[in-house]
Amino acid sequence: MSVNNLPKKQVSGYIMGMVPLTIIIGVFRLGYIKFFYDSLGLNEVLFVVGMTIFMIINMLNDPLIGQWQDNTDVKKWGSRRIVYIKWFSPL
Template sequence: MSDTKLPRKQVSGYILGMIPLTIILGVFRLAYLKFFFDSLGLSVFWTIIGLVIFMFINMTNDPIIGQKQDNTNVEKRGSRRIFYIKYFSPFL
């Protein structure tokens, strides 16, 4: 990685590109919590417990899945990501 700084215009472009994503994620998170509280009737305590359990599972499996994808034989499969998206997305 180089130590040169990016121009201010390029950094501003990256920041402006993140604004729509941040807005969409914020709306989704509010709807997600509203679903747990209003539709399912869960208390705040159980919602937080569920989210913490999810965070620990995600914290454990993300590096394992990333390592598996990075070690994929690109010449044999054609692409790292497409192979996993094509064959494992039905399980999601």
């Protein structure tokens, strides 16, 4: 079903459901930035460089991991995710 075919009430419900999550994520991000700057005394430039490196690595590995999960044999494992939860949860 296309997004254009969804009723506005349903779309509004999805949007309102994302508001609390977005607020929690924003508070966490501000909290850990404050922790690195104030508590650990990390230089702002080093923090920005580290976050940039993290974002570049994440930009490259997210599509690869998505492709890897999409190509999982569902008939063999029963689910696309259960095999990864089973084998990679100890990490």
